[in-house]
Amino acid sequence: MSSTSADSRTTVNLLKIIVGLGNPGAEYANTPHSIGFEAVDAIAAEIGATWETKRQFQCLMAKGSFAGIPVMLVKPQTYMNLSGDSVAPVVKYHNATPADLLVIQDDIDLPAGKMRIRKAGSCGGHNGIRNIIERLGTPGFTRLKLGVGKDKSNVVAHVLGKFDPTTRQVMDQVVAESVKASALILREGPDRAMNVYNGWTAEVKLTMNKG
Numbered sequence: 001m002s003s004t005s006a007d008s009r010t011t012v013n014l015l016k017i018i019v020g021l022g023n024p025g026a027e028y029a030n031t032p033h034s035i036g037f038e039a040v041d042a043i044a045a046e047i048g049a050t051w052e053t054k055r056q057f058q059c060l061m062a063k064g065s066f067a068g069i070p071v072m073l074v075k076p077q078t079y080m081n082l083s084g085d086s087v088a089p090v091v092k093y094h095n096a097t098p099a100d101l102l103v104i105q106d107d108i109d110l111p112a113g114k115m116r117i118r119k120a121g122s123c124g125g126h127n128g129i130r131n132i133i134e135r136l137g138t139p140g141f142t143r144l145k146l147g148v149g150k151d152k153s154n155v156v157a158h159v160l161g162k163f164d165p166t167t168r169q170v171m172d173q174v175v176a177e178s179v180k181a182s183a184l185i186l187r188e189g190p191d192r193a194m195n196v197y198n199g200w201t202a203e204v205k206l207t208m209n210k211g
Helices: 002-014 032-047 084-093 127-136 155-160 165-188 190-197
Strands: 016-020 052-054 059-066 069-076 101-107 115-118 142-147
Touching: 016 032, 016 084, 032 059, 032 069, 032 101, 032 142, 032 155, 032 165, 059 084, 059 165, 069 084, 069 165, 084 101, 084 127, 101 127, 101 165, 115 165, 115 190, 142 165, 165 190
Parallel strands: 016 069, 016 101, 101 142
Antiparallel strands: 052 059, 059 069, 115 142
């Protein structure tokens, strides 16, 4: 019994939870506020994980091995400002800690094509992060911020509006690179990943007008 219990604890301690933030529904696809969904979709595709509905956690969940580590991918289905209502129960149920959590989010204070990794801190005005902090009772979890730019005249319309074709090309690069950044965070820790990616910029390729 004691050996089995110890093995179980070891497995739990190795588990990492990667949450992508977004708004559920087709009308919010291809929008800045749901770029976190795209990032975890890309990780799921990379590891061949399948999404399943978990009503008790108000989320879509996929499991697999990523960067050699057992991971649980989560897409809250609560709408952005209640993301913590999904994330906190997932963390608690699986005996994880905030240190086991990586949240991938959009960031309007970063230009499209930039990424930034933070180990903790305030919500920075992001309602999804604010709710996760409130529900967990701590800001001590890692965030991978994907820049989406800002329209100061109408922030809400910007984050809920569709990407234009040029920005879509940039964000495709960001999403692909976010998979590599997430793997580096898991393998070598956020400090190493910050050194690599906090100065990273996507290569913009304007191909729309060719031909």
